[in-house]
Amino acid sequence: MRLGLLHERAWLGDLLALGSGLLTVVAFAPYSIAPLAVIGPALLFLSWLEATPRRMAWRGYLFGLGLFGFGVSWITSGLSLFGAHMQALALPLASVFVLVLALYPGIMGWVASRFAGLSAALRLILIWPALWTAFEWLRGTLFTGFPWLLLGDSQVASAPGGFAPVLGDYGVSWLVATLAGLLVCIVACRRAILRIGAAAMVLVLWFGVGALRAVDWTHPTGAPMRVSVVQGNVPQQTKWRPETFMRTLTRYRDLTRAHWDSRLIVWPESAIPALYRQVAGDYLDPLAAEAASHGSALMVGLFVKRGKKIYNAVASLGAAAPEFYFKHHLVPFGEYMPFKHLLGWLYRRMDVPMSGLSPGHGGYTVQAAGQTVDVSICYEDAYGDIVIRGLPQASLLVNVSDDAWFGDSLEPAQHMQIGRMRALETGRYLLRAANTGISGIVGPKGEVLALADQDRTEVLTAEVRPMGGATPYVRLGNTPVIALVFGVVLLGWFAGRLINRSGNHRGQES
Incomplete structure (x- = not known):
């Protein structure tokens, strides 16, 4: 799909974001089609390219509606057992729960738009995967936390899961989100060297991390x-x-x-x-x-x-x-x-x-x-x-x-x-x-x-x-991976500001 088409017909990008959220759920049990945990976020990242900040936030929110509306639909079953009076309220309350959870990827989309000064490759491979992991951690921590449908969990039987004993669930999520960004770079980055490099990195990461499964840590x-x-x-x-x-x-x-x-x-x-x-x-x-x-x-x-x-x-x-x-x-x-x-x-x-x-x-x-x-x-x-x-x-x-x-x-x-x-x-x-x-x-x-x-x-x-x-x-727990992802985001923010200042300075000189 041409990026220009997503830009010209915004509803196509919106539909892609919603569908990618639904698709990502199928990566988890009981379906366990683990590669979809890479493809789902990749489609969201694709919908973000060349989108306005408002559109990125909206598409992140649509992704969340698909992910949580399908993935945690079981909340309705639990609420309906809380007594006869709750049965009528089960669906409305579950809907509110989903609408709130979807705010996390929605806000993530808005924050991701703040890095427009960086190249598409940097955003796809470094910034957006780090943001994804940071927002998963925030969702699993704030207000007692809801660490459900973390990308890492879907990889427990797949090659990226080899990273779990090293940096834990969030580390695996970071890796999967990085693979998603690399996948988009293969099809959307303009320079051939970037596309080739991204494809090579996918292979190196997939098979390299998969080899960690052979390590006996205990x-x-x-x-x-x-x-x-x-x-x-x-x-x-x-x-x-x-x-x-x-x-x-x-x-x-x-x-x-x-x-x-x-x-x-x-x-x-x-x-x-x-x-x-x-x-x-x-x-x-x-x-x-x-x-x-x-x-x-x-x-x-x-x-x-x-x-x-x-x-x-x-x-x-x-x-x-x-x-x-x-x-x-x-x-x-x-x-x-x-x-x-x-x-x-x-x-x-x-x-x-x-x-x-x-x-x-x-x-x-x-x-x-x-x-x-x-x-x-x-x-x-x-x-x-x-x-x-x-x-x-x-x-x-x-x-x-x-x-x-x-x-x-x-x-x-x-x-x-x-x-x-x-x-x-x-x-x-x-x-x-x-x-x-x-x-x-x-x-x-x-x-x-x-x-x-x-x-x-x-x-x-x-x-x-x-x-x-x-x-x-x-x-070490979660501290190293969380410190690293927030460090990447901060460095990206400072780099973006420097690039913007440099561009404004050149514009004033001309």
């Missing part, structure tokens, strides 16, 4: 151990009803007893929809003793009350005294209610069990089956900087979740893909237990060792190795 520290992940498959609509409570407890106990040959058995988030003290004496204590007699340990999702505060927790049970991990990063509106003085009318319509939780305190690990285990609950595993807080001391990762809130939508598959990225970043095995799926056991290269079908009662079993050592990402 190492086994013990013998293989058998582990199991229990997917109880308790429907969200009935999970919290008193009449189904004993049935749920019986299901998890029976599924567990069939796998006492596993050293560690993990249950999902809130597998027990009750407080620890309500089930400890008659249920959990005998089960823990039974586990210890078989040389096993349990990790169980439930709730713990300390004083007046209630925590979303994981209990580690076995031969020793119980240990607890309390969820640190809570989900707004699901686990706590922000802006109560403004949104009291909304909360009164919502029926969310255990929605008045407190953020956790203390460490990020528990002891289980003779291992130090790094624990995250549900949405926490979307934050790489949270997961690495228990490392390198921990030898295993465990994530427990309850994606039943989102039914048969895109969310469970996307969430499983995010979990795989955490394993790849840290060089650790991951045990992921989700109530209705998708549960899985993942290797230290992000590879799936065992996967449960969604909406099925199932127990996954595999052998894993305790791992030691630390990847560069574990040691």
Whole structure:
């Protein structure tokens, strides 16, 4: 498509931007066509060339509408389960959520327009990819953050994912956005040397970073151990009803007893929809003793009350005294209610069990089956900087979740893909237990060792190795890549100002 045509018929560029957002979603699970994570942003960059600042902002916003309108459509499913009164509000509230999220790429488009003084090649290869990464980080950080649909996550099984143990998820996003800029340069840069150089850089980056997958950043520290992940498959609509409570407890106990040959058995988030003290004496204590007699340990999702505060927790049970991990990063509106003085009318319509939780305190690990285990609950595993807080001391990762809130939508598959990225970043095995799926056991290269079908009662079993050592990402976190991308943006801004001043000076002399 000629750039002049996009300029002459602005609606074509607008349509291209919207379509590129929709296309980018297909790069992520469950579709997992990873190259589209390069092609989607490339089409957006193409629509930006020769566009006005206002048009660039608008096209960035359209891209965001496509990306989030399709990619996080599962928000509607979650809201509709918050009570009968919320069903009518689910679509409007989800729409507002998408409209707000789309502001990030929209503002990014406006900021990208501020670098018009630089050559197209510099903008495509350096400035715009750095801006992309900076705005992904801002979206994952501001207002508690929403680090979902990061370009890096789509590459967990592809060559660019080899960069994850070095600079993490955001580093992979930067690489993918750079590849997108290079792709546009191949077709749009005017000088042949730039087009040839861009094509060469695509090959070097793709295969060079892909070779990093062969590097073993971590190492086994013990013998293989058998582990199991229990997917109880308790429907969200009935999970919290008193009449189904004993049935749920019986299901998890029976599924567990069939796998006492596993050293560690993990249950999902809130597998027990009750407080620890309500089930400890008659249920959990005998089960823990039974586990210890078989040389096993349990990790169980439930709730713990300390004083007046209630925590979303994981209990580690076995031969020793119980240990607890309390969820640190809570989900707004699901686990706590922000802006109560403004949104009291909304909360009164919502029926969310255990929605008045407190953020956790203390460490990020528990002891289980003779291992130090790094624990995250549900949405926490979307934050790489949270997961690495228990490392390198921990030898295993465990994530427990309850994606039943989102039914048969895109969310469970996307969430499983995010979990795989955490394993790849840290060089650790991951045990992921989700109530209705998708549960899985993942290797230290992000590879799936065992996967449960969604909406099925199932127990996954595999052998894993305790791992030691630390990847560069574990040691350094997100700081290097974020400092670098903002540094590139600042240097580009100063360079653009110098070029503009030089041009104005020559104009005055002439």
